[in-house]
Amino acid sequence: MKRVQFEHSPIPYLFIAPQIVIIAVFFLWPAAQAIYQSFLLEDAFGLSSQFVWFKNYSDTVFSNSWLQAAGFTAVFSTLVTLLSLAIALLLAVKANEVIHGARTYKTTLMWAYAIAPPVAGLMGNLMFHPLIGDLYKLMNAIGWDFDHKLDAFDASFVVILISVWKQVSVNFIFFLSGLQGIPHSVVEAATMDCKNATRRFWTITFPLLAPTTFFLMVINITYAFFETFGIIDTTTRGAPGGSTNTLVYKVFQDGFRGADLGGSSAQSVVLMLVVLALTVLQFRFIERKVHY
Amino acid sequence: MKNTNWRLIYAHTVLIIGVIFMSFPVWVAFSTSTHDDVTILRNGLQFWPGTHFFETYWEVLFVEGGVMKSVLGTTMLKNSLILGIGFAVGKVIISMLAAYAIVYFRFRLAAPLFWIIFMTLLLPLEVRIIPSYEVMAGLNLLDTHTGLIVPLIASATGTFFFRQFFRSVPEELLEAARLDGATPWRFFVDILIPLSKTMIAAILIIMFVVGWNQYLWPLIMTTKEENYTLVIGIKQIYQVLAEGGELPQYQKAFALTILATLPPVLVVLVFQNWFVKGLVESEK
Numbered sequence: 259m260k261r262v263q264f265e266h267s268p269i270p271y272l273f274i275a276p277q278i279v280i281i282a283v284f285f286l287w288p289a290a291q292a293i294y295q296s297f298l299l300e301d302a303f304g305l306s307s308q309f310v311w312f313k314n315y316s317d318t319v320f321s322n323s324w325l326q327a328a329g330f331t332a333v334f335s336t337l338v339t340l341l342s343l344a345i346a347l348l349l350a351v352k353a354n355e356v357i358h359g360a361r362t363y364k365t366t367l368m369w370a371y372a373i374a375p376p377v378a379g380l381m382g383n384l385m386f387h388p389l390i391g392d393l394y395k396l397m398n399a400i401g402w403d404f405d406h407k408l409d410a411f412d413a414s415f416v417v418i419l420i421s422v423w424k425q426v427s428v429n430f431i432f433f434l435s436g437l438q439g440i441p442h443s444v445v446e447a448a449t450m451d452c453k454n455a456t457r458r459f460w461t462i463t464f465p466l467l468a469p470t471t472f473f474l475m476v477i478n479i480t481y482a483f484f485e486t487f488g489i490i491d492t493t494t495r496g497a498p499g500g501s502t503n504t505l506v507y508k509v510f511q512d513g514f515r516g517a518d519l520g521g522s523s524a525q526s527v528v529l530m531l532v533v534l535a536l537t538v539l540q541f542r543f544i545e546r547k548v549h550y
Numbered sequence: 551m552k553n554t555n556w557r558l559i560y561a562h563t564v565l566i567i568g569v570i571f572m573s574f575p576v577w578v579a580f581s582t583s584t585h586d587d588v589t590i591l592r593n594g595l596q597f598w599p600g601t602h603f604f605e606t607y608w609e610v611l612f613v614e615g616g617v618m619k620s621v622l623g624t625t626m627l628k629n630s631l632i633l634g635i636g637f638a639v640g641k642v643i644i645s646m647l648a649a650y651a652i653v654y655f656r657f658r659l660a661a662p663l664f665w666i667i668f669m670t671l672l673l674p675l676e677v678r679i680i681p682s683y684e685v686m687a688g689l690n691l692l693d694t695h696t697g698l699i700v701p702l703i704a705s706a707t708g709t710f711f712f713r714q715f716f717r718s719v720p721e722e723l724l725e726a727a728r729l730d731g732a733t734p735w736r737f738f739v740d741i742l743i744p745l746s747k748t749m750i751a752a753i754l755i756i757m758f759v760v761g762w763n764q765y766l767w768p769l770i771m772t773t774k775e776e777n778y779t780l781v782i783g784i785k786q787i788y789q790v791l792a793e794g795g796e797l798p799q800y801q802k803a804f805a806l807t808i809l810a811t812l813p814p815v816l817v818v819l820v821f822q823n824w825f826v827k828g829l830v831e832s833e834k
Contacts, residue, residue: 426571
């Protein structure tokens with residue numbers, strides 16, 4: 259906070275009021291509703307409801323379909339995070355190395371940031387379209403009996419590929435700015451001491467990038483959990499047989515398509531806890547960074 | 551010396567493969583959108599632009615029934631612009647005001663109010679979809695611009711961004727302003743806003759892209775076709791293609807993806823430096 263501040267007055271309340279009012283109406287109230295509804299069981303017509311304690315939680319969280327979605331979400335977010343980070347790091351290191359065309363590379367690698375996930379999803383969906391999709395034909399031509407409409411593994415492959423593609427550019431931007439933030443003196447000293455570029459990277463550069471990497475991991479996990487909704491909704495929609503359902507997509511499906519209010523709310527509350535854990539992780543890391 | 555050359559060649563090779571990987575889908579989408587439906591159905595995706603560019607895009611943008619049942623491409627474009635610009639501007643205003651109160655004033659509820667703002671990070675839309683929908687329905691805000699934009703602008707990211715920036719502004723400025731008898735409002739308008747110009751530009755660009763690309767919220771908030779944004783139109787196209795029916799209009803689907811992609815990409819490319827600055831700073 260500032261050492262010098264304005265005195266007590268009602269003015270700050272006026273300034274902060276718009277945001278607080280919107281948050282109260284559109285964030286806190288619905289969230290409270292979700293928590294409340296997660297303890298209720300409604301009848302089929304939504305006319306009456308009774309308090310059922312944790313029945314919705316035990317019913318949904320221990321159901322096969324939820325566990326399946328949880329399993330897919332774990333595999334999916336791990337792969338998307340690792341692959342998109344690895345590709346982006348490789349590209350950023352190389353883009354930082356070249357002198358000619360560095361700016362062109364930077365521009366052409368980062369602009370995909372601006373593409374919306376569902377747009378990427380539809381594009382990917384058409385590339386893998388059985389009638390016109392060249393990637394679909396290519397997969398089958400190289401001897402892979404590829405059918406993402408029927409095969410769970412192939413469907414996961416499509417969703418992961420599109421999700422990674424969409425996320426590379428963000429990671430690239432952060433890695434590149436992280437690399438450019440390393441002082442020249444450090445780079446020069448390292449070059450004098452160690453002629454082997456690969457070893458130099460793993461012993462000097464990569465540890466210096468650790469804060470960026472850690473931060474990006476949290477961002478990427480959050481992305482894989484939440485923002486891939488648009489990709490899944492325009493490609494597999496959780497099919498075949500719920501094998502590409504993420505936890506977030508399942509909340510939507512159960513709540514809107516299945517009209518299972520209590521179960522969907524219980525899942526929402528579980529997700530709130532996941533977000534809480536991710537946020538704590540992120541902030542503990544920021545605390546640590548301050549002490550560097 | 552020779553060694554360095556090989557390293558550079560290797561670096562360029564990796565980068566070129568990366569550029570192809572990132573650009574290829576969009577290039578194919580564009581090329582395919584400029585061919586007619588029969589060609590695509592017979593020969594699959596196209597790698598070079600064809601001759602139907604004007605025809606397809608004209609139909610998608612201006613002809614009724616060209617792409618959706620009743621809504622024109624231009625209407626969706628307009629809705630997307632309203633969402634993108636409204637979201638960006640609204641977010642900047644609301645978060646600058648809140649950050650100003652938090653950084654420059656001593657008041658009793660400062661800490662709890664800050665925590666309320668922080669809580670929005672814990673409550674992404676996805677964990678409160680259905681009750682949010684119910685609140686909007688209860689307030690009669692479905693299918694309105696207010697309902698579409700206002701709930702989105704309250705999240706904490708912008709506030710944190712400006713809070714961080716305001717804290718880095720030299721203390722002496724406020725001291726001097728107070729000696730000159732400036733009111734809080736004067737100080738905000740005459741000193742702080744001009745100082746924040748670059749920051750405002752950077753956050754406007756990021757937020758325009760974020761707003762334009764909103765999917766889940768407009769999806770549940772808009773029921774009438776006339777309120778669709780381009781990104782939501784994508785969803786409808788997907789549905790039409792999936793359900794089959796007449797001769798599938800793949801070129802129009804691709805044209806729509808290009809239209810939905812172009813404005814945010816242009817903004818990012820034109821304002822590249824501000825964009826990178828805003829992105830890297832705001833996520834800290």
